[in-house]
Amino acid sequence: xxxxxxxxxxxxxxxxxxxxxxxxxxxxxxxxxxxxxxxxxxxxxxxxxxxxxxxxxxxxxxxxxxxxxxxxxxxxxxxxxxxxxxxxxxxxxxxxxxxxxxxxxxxxxxxxxxxxxxxxxxxxxxxxxxxxxxxxxxxxxxxxxxxxxxxxxxxxxxxxxxxxxxxxxxxxxxxxxxxxxxxxxxxxxxxxxxxxxxxxxxxxxxxxxxxxxxxxxxxxxxxxxxxxxxxxxxxxxxxxxxxxxxxxxxxxxxxxxxxxxxxxxxxxxxxxxxxxxxxxxxxxxxxxxxxxxxxxxxxxxxxxxxxxxxxxxxxxxxxxxxxxxxxxxxxxxxxxxxxxxxxxxxxxxxxxxxxxxxxxxxxxxxxxxxxxxxxxxxxxxxxxxxxxxxxxxxxxxxxxxxxxxxxxxxxxxxxxxxxxxxxxxxxxxxxxxxxxxxxxxxxxxxxxxxxxxxxxxxxxxxxxxx
Amino acid sequence: xxxxxxxxxxxxxxxxxxxxxxxxxxxxxxxxxxxxxxxxxxxxxxxxxxxxxxxxxxxxxxxxxxxxxxxxxxxxxxxxxxxxxxxxxxxxxxxxxxxxxxxxxxxxxxxxxxxxxxxxxxxxxxxxxxxxxxxxxxxxxxxxxxxxxxxxxxxxxxxxxxxxxxxxxxxxxxxxxxxxxxxxxxxxxxxxxxxxxxxxxxxxxxxxxxxxxxxxxxxxxxxxxxxxxxxxxxxxxxxxxxxxxxxxxxxxxxxxxxxxxxxxxxxxxxxxxxxxxxxxxxxxxxxxxxxxxxxxxxxxxxxxxxxxxxxxxxxxxxxxxxxxxxxxxxxxxxxxxxxxxxxxxxxxxxxxxxxxxxxxxxxxxxxxxxxxxxxxxxx
Numbered sequence: 001x002x003x004x005x006x007x008x009x010x011x012x013x014x015x016x017x018x019x020x021x022x023x024x025x026x027x028x029x030x031x032x033x034x035x036x037x038x039x040x041x042x043x044x045x046x047x048x049x050x051x052x053x054x055x056x057x058x059x060x061x062x063x064x065x066x067x068x069x070x071x072x073x074x075x076x077x078x079x080x081x082x083x084x085x086x087x088x089x090x091x092x093x094x095x096x097x098x099x100x101x102x103x104x105x106x107x108x109x110x111x112x113x114x115x116x117x118x119x120x121x122x123x124x125x126x127x128x129x130x131x132x133x134x135x136x137x138x139x140x141x142x143x144x145x146x147x148x149x150x151x152x153x154x155x156x157x158x159x160x161x162x163x164x165x166x167x168x169x170x171x172x173x174x175x176x177x178x179x180x181x182x183x184x185x186x187x188x189x190x191x192x193x194x195x196x197x198x199x200x201x202x203x204x205x206x207x208x209x210x211x212x213x214x215x216x217x218x219x220x221x222x223x224x225x226x227x228x229x230x231x232x233x234x235x236x237x238x239x240x241x242x243x244x245x246x247x248x249x250x251x252x253x254x255x256x257x258x259x260x261x262x263x264x265x266x267x268x269x270x271x272x273x274x275x276x277x278x279x280x281x282x283x284x285x286x287x288x289x290x291x292x293x294x295x296x297x298x299x300x301x302x303x304x305x306x307x308x309x310x311x312x313x314x315x316x317x318x319x320x321x322x323x324x325x326x327x328x329x330x331x332x333x334x335x336x337x338x339x340x341x342x343x344x345x346x347x348x349x350x351x352x353x354x355x356x357x358x359x360x361x362x363x364x365x366x367x368x369x370x371x372x373x374x375x376x377x378x379x380x381x382x383x384x385x386x387x388x389x390x391x392x393x394x395x396x397x398x399x400x401x402x403x404x405x406x407x408x409x410x411x412x413x414x415x416x417x418x419x420x421x422x423x424x425x426x427x428x429x430x431x432x433x434x435x436x437x438x439x440x441x442x443x444x445x446x447x448x449x450x451x452x453x454x455x456x457x458x459x460x461x462x463x464x465x466x
Numbered sequence: 467x468x469x470x471x472x473x474x475x476x477x478x479x480x481x482x483x484x485x486x487x488x489x490x491x492x493x494x495x496x497x498x499x500x501x502x503x504x505x506x507x508x509x510x511x512x513x514x515x516x517x518x519x520x521x522x523x524x525x526x527x528x529x530x531x532x533x534x535x536x537x538x539x540x541x542x543x544x545x546x547x548x549x550x551x552x553x554x555x556x557x558x559x560x561x562x563x564x565x566x567x568x569x570x571x572x573x574x575x576x577x578x579x580x581x582x583x584x585x586x587x588x589x590x591x592x593x594x595x596x597x598x599x600x601x602x603x604x605x606x607x608x609x610x611x612x613x614x615x616x617x618x619x620x621x622x623x624x625x626x627x628x629x630x631x632x633x634x635x636x637x638x639x640x641x642x643x644x645x646x647x648x649x650x651x652x653x654x655x656x657x658x659x660x661x662x663x664x665x666x667x668x669x670x671x672x673x674x675x676x677x678x679x680x681x682x683x684x685x686x687x688x689x690x691x692x693x694x695x696x697x698x699x700x701x702x703x704x705x706x707x708x709x710x711x712x713x714x715x716x717x718x719x720x721x722x723x724x725x726x727x728x729x730x731x732x733x734x735x736x737x738x739x740x741x742x743x744x745x746x747x748x749x750x751x752x753x754x755x756x757x758x759x760x761x762x763x764x765x766x767x768x769x770x771x772x773x774x775x776x777x778x779x780x781x782x783x784x785x786x787x788x789x790x791x792x793x794x795x796x797x798x799x800x801x802x803x804x805x806x807x808x809x810x811x812x813x814x815x816x817x818x819x820x821x822x823x824x825x826x827x828x829x830x831x832x833x834x835x836x837x838x839x840x841x842x843x844x845x
Contacts, residue, residue, distance in 0.1 A: 090743040092731075097743040104747060271734065378720075392624050393633075399505050402512060402616040410696060410766050441740060446696065446764035449750040 006031050006081070007111035007324060008096060010088050010266060013041020014310045015115035015302025015317035017073045022321035024079045026330055031107065033086040033098055035445075039073050041117055042137055043310045045144050046070065058144060060169060061205055062310070069314070090442035091269040094297075097442070104451045111297050111324045114266050114285075115317055116304030120257040123364045123419045124372045124382065127229030128256065136257030140166045149175040151253020155238050157181045157227060159358040160259040161206060167255070168209040171216055178251050179219040181240060183258070183361045186222035195353035198346060221247075226367070229254060259360050260307045261418055267305075268440035270298050276433035279355050280307050281362060282418065283437035289341050291320030292327075299324055312347035315340045362432070365422035374423065375416040377409020382423060389427045397436045400424050410446055413438045468656040471632060473497040475817055476651050476661035478639050478675060479668035480506030482803065483795045485622035486810025487665055487817075489545070492629040494818050499661065500623065500631050501653055503638035503671065507619030510669050510802065513771025515692060515714060515726045516615045517705055518804045519556045520581055521607035522572070526780065526828035527805065528579040533824050534808030535609065541618070545625035549618035550719065556610035557595055558707040559756075560602045565709040569605040581607050595704055599756040605709075612705045612716045615803060622807075639668075642678060644789055663791045663817045670774040672796035676782075676831065679789045683782060683834050685797055688775045689730035691741035693750055693765045697721030701759030713752050723760060725753045730770035739770040775799040783809060783829035785816060793817060794831055 007023055009016050012034035023030045032039075038046040044059065044066040055063040083100050090097035091112075098105045120135035122128065134142070134150045136158060142150050143166075153176045156167040167180045195203045214220060226241040230248075239248040267285035268274070273294035277284045284306050291299045299320035302313035319340045325332035368374065370383025388394060388404040397420065400406055406420045407413025413420070417438050425432045475491050477484045480502030488500045500506070518538055520531045542548040560566035573583045584606040591597050591604045627633045634657065641652040642664065651659040666675045673685040702717040713727040728745035732738070746768055754760045776782065776797040786792035793816050795809050802809075808824070815822040 092740070092743065095743075097747075104743075106744070269740075392620050393627065395635075396505060399508065399620075402508070403620055408694075408767065412767060439738075441768045441770070442743060442746070443765060443768065446766045449695070449754045449760050449763045449765060451747060451750070453744060453747045453751070 004328075005108045005110040007113065008033070008107065008109035009113045009115060011041065011115035011117055011302070011304065012036065012039035012073070012082070012084070013115060013117050013302060013313065014044065014069060015304070015313035015320075016041070016113070017069055018314045018317035019113045019115060019301060019321040020080055021072055021076060022318045022333075023324065024076050026325050026332055028325075028330070029080055031081040031083065031109070033083045033088050033100070035085070035087055037084050039082070039084070040066070040070060042141070044069055045141065047145050047147065051147055053147065060172070065310070087445055087447065088266065089444050089447050091266055099447050099451055102452070104453050106453075111299070111328065112270065113299045113301060113317070113320050113324065114270070114304055115302045115313070116263040116266055118260040118262050118303035118307060119414065121259050121261040121360070121418055122256060122415065123258060123361070123422065124368055124374050124416075125227045125229060125364075126369060126372050127231065127235070129373055129376050130229055130231050130235050131233070132231070132235030132252055133229055133254045133256060136162045136166050136255045139255035140169065143169060143173055149173065149253065150255065151235070151251065152176060153178050153251045154253040154255060155179050155181065155249060155251040156255045157183070157224070157238070158257040158259075159183045159360060160257065161354060161358065162257060162260070163358075164206055164209045164213070167213055167218065171213055171218065177213065177218045178249055179221060180213060181224040181227070181238070182220065182222045183224055184222065184357070184359050188357050188359060189222075191353055191356035195350060195357070198353065199350045202350065259358065260303060262306060263304050263414070265412070265414075265440040265444040267293065267298075267300060269442060269444070271295050272298060272300070274437065277306060279351070281360060281432060289344065290323040291316055292323050297327065308344075308347050308351050312344055312351075315343050315347070319344065362422055365419065365426045368419070368423060374419055375406040375409065377411050377416075378405040380404050380406050385420065385423055386427055389424060394424070395428050395430065395435065397421055397424055398439055401438060407438055412440075412444070468658060471499055471657065471659045473499045473632065473659070473661050475499070475663045475665060476501065476649065476659055477665040477667060478642070478651075479666070479672065479796075480619075480623050480633065480635070481509055481511035481667060481669050482507065482619035482622060482806035483511070483798075483809050483813070484665065484667035485619055485626055486807045487667060487795070487813040488626035488631045488633075488810075489622055489629055490811045490814035491817060492626060492631050494814055496818065498626070498631040499659055500626060500633045501637045501639055501651070502635050505635050506623035506633065507616075510771055510773040510798070511619035511806065512616050513769055514615045514690060514773070514800070514803050515724065516612050516716065516803065517556070517707070517714065518551060518611045518613050519607070519705065519707070520804065521556050521558055521583065521605065521610055522707065523801065524780065525576055525579070526825075528576060528581075529825050530808050530812065531805050532579065533811065534805045537807040537811075538611070538613070538804075541621075545621045546628075547617060547621040549621060550614035551611060552613065552719070553609060553611040554716070555606055555608045555704045556707060557591070557704045558605045558607075558709055559591070559597070560604060560709050561600060563602055566603045569603070569709055573605060582609060583607055596701060596759075597756060598758050606704075610705065613803075614718070618803075622810075639675070642675060644679070644791070648791060663793065665813055665817065666792065666794045667796060667813070669796055670772045672774060672794065676794060679786055679792060681786060681788055681794075681831050681835060683797065683831065684777050686775045686777075687732070687736065688773045688800060689732060689739035689770050690726060690773060690800065691728045691730040691745050691749065692769045693725045693741070693746050693753075694767045694769070695723040695725075695760065695763040696766050698723060698759060698763055702757060713749060713756070715753055715757070723763065725749055725760075727752065732772075737772060739772060741768040741770050773798070773800050778833075781829050782831045783812065783826045784831060785820070787830070787832050787835065
């Protein structure tokens with residue numbers, strides 16, 4: 001083996017696991033760091049302790065993939081270093097700061113694969129911060145990891161395939177799913193017909209889920225607008241408009257999400273160039289088909305780079321690892337490259353279809369009421385943001401942050417940033433791309449003041465004991 | 467698309483110095499154009515620690531500092547925003563007997579300036595201000611305080627705009643020459659500007675404009691490094707500094723604690739910077755040793771920025787030594803926030819009257835270039 005430092009893989013979801021596997025197969029010993037306590041990412045998340053639920057119960061139609069990935073990654077245990085419950089909070093000049101086991105480890109790496117995944121995208125609606133309102137991802141985690149539901153009578157709101165998937169999973173788990181409120185008009189679902197020849201399994205699965213939901217008494221409403229979540233101390237009711245009429249429904253739990261947003265902070269800290277992506281309606285790190293970023297030695301894979309789903313993430317993870325091997329002058333499975341890239345191109349076309357069928361209601365930013373909280377960490381309302389924009393003649397997102405505190409809190413704009421950009425663009429009559437993007441600073445997530453340091457960067461050899 | 471502007475005064479740099487000068491000049495009835503290469507208050511004025519502090523300044527800065535001291539409590543009336551200014555007092559800690567002796571010597575040296583310093587011992591520092599850690603004593607300046615840097619400069623610029631100043635953002639000045647009785651400036655976006663006077667308040671970018679008029683200055687860039695906690699229960703009522711440097715801390719009304727110290731590093735584009743990870747961790751550990759209230763805190767964000775620093779720690783303030791009508795004000799060396807509103811008034815007097823009532827001789831640009839024609843000198 002060379003004297004070079006080990007490659008670092010950030011994230012142990014489908015992209016990170018596949019990347020690590022390909023590196024190991026080529027004889028490297030990567031370090032894999034992941035915030036979760038077990039591998040799998042969000043989609044293949046494992047319960048904190050084994051319970052009596054089968055893979056079928058946990059992962060449904062994706063059980064076979066989940067089992068294959070988990071077994072494959074577990075089989076690598078001796079040939080890589082894997083740090084779960086590890087937060088990579090700072091990156092600079094080939095050295096990563098990683099909070100793990102109560103201490104800070106400074107790790108020099110040679111080759112970095114960022115497979116940082118995605119979180120829910122939301123726009124504020126009245127009542128969105130009431131207890132009982134969860135993101136779709138959080139709603140799914142409660143079920144998958146903790147084996148519990150967010151309520152006894154749950155309503156799902158939003159857009160995207162995840163809306164129907166999580167509703168269906170709740171139904172299967174025996175929870176009363178009162179309704180699915182889809183923000184897109186029903187006519188948009190006609191786009192799915194285009195998806196049939198591309199990805200028949202995905203489309204049919206989605207249609208089956210919708211059919212099963214309706215058969216079991218879950219109402220599905222399309223073209224829903226003016227959503228308002230009501231309740232005194234927690235969720236009691238959901239109110240919306242549909243075809244010009246007001247409707248409401250009693251519920252005690254709400255899963256809400258408007259698609260996904262990539263987690264790009266580490267790519268930003270790593271110095272990657274960004275471009276505005278119309279499909280994800282977000283600034284994303286630039287990458288080529290292999291996953292190479294604008295910075296040599298840094299590779300991007302999975303939903304953290306651009307939303308494409310779990311299957312594409314697996315392939316992008318492997319593809320990025322092959323690029324790393326090639327750039328390092330190591331032998332790699334060149335024969336895999338064409339197949340992976342072909343699959344990725346197909347996933348990309350599927351994503352275009354899904355995006356057309358489940359459009360993000362960006363126009364909602366027009367109707368965010370002044371008294372609705374925009375930034376929940378810093379408790380900044382939409383009205384306060386609008387006043388700051390007017391009073392200080394603001395046109396740029398980082399200036400809006402500086403003046404109004406939006407995005408300055410614990411989440412650092414990961415939750416409210418997209419909404420703040422929409423609002424600023426709307427108020428100043430600019431294109432969404434013209435308002436800029438929030439500059440990332442470490443730490444990407446909160447770190448304790450008493451994190452103990454080790455002075456010298458070092459190469460990891462063994463996972464620290466927990 | 468070209469745009470021609472004619473005005474009495476062009477101000478290059480919309481930080482707190484330039485913005486407050488713009489407002490003061492409008493108050494005198496002069497026409498003003500304020501140009502910033504980015505956004506007003508987005509550089510050193512907006513990313514500093516937020517200490518509003520006279521204590522610790524060299525005596526030659528204190529007349530100017532006292533002038534500014536009178537402005538801070540009037541911000542609401544002056545610019546329509548209080549800037550979250552809080553007269554909390556500033557407590558400067560001594561870690562050793564030598565540091566305490568140094569604080570005592572300072573108190574004697576500045577006794578005539580009316581800072582009202584109180585020297586206090588170890589026990590009182592602990593009891594009165596809730597400090598933990600090894601502190602020998604401290605010097606307290608009750609009239610000093612703190613404010614929100616993100617708001618103050620931007621609010622000055624907004625006030626100047628309301629008062630009739632032309633404020634042009636994302637308009638970097640690409641050319642500036644003396645012509646006839648005044649100056650001709652070109653700025654990005656097709657802006658051509660003529661002005662009788664020019665104020666160079668371009669912060670870390672001011673050296674290029676001084677150089678253009680044959681006044682090279684040894685300006686260096688430094689990058690502050692700040693750590694901010696999540697909101698915490700109130701435990702720190704005063705603005706904290708340390709004799710000899712190393713750490714400073716304050717807690718804002720919302721509960722967040724801002725802890726500074728160490729230096730950040732520039733990015734490949736040196737107009738941007740970030741704190742160093744190990745530097746921030748060191749500061750966090752030092753702070754947790756000093757305040758029990760921080761032992762279980764989390765850092766939620768860091769920030770940095772670009773500051774202009776002079777070798778002697780004093781700014782450049784005053785008329786150009788080569789070019790009539792040109793006035794400089796830059797290089798505040800990480801300590802410009804408190805005095806900047808006073809500097810704005812001084813600059814307005816210099817532009818209108820050619821002189822000011824506040825002593826500023828120590829800040830002359832001549833101190834670096836005794837022979838004012840040394841334009842060709844290398845730095």
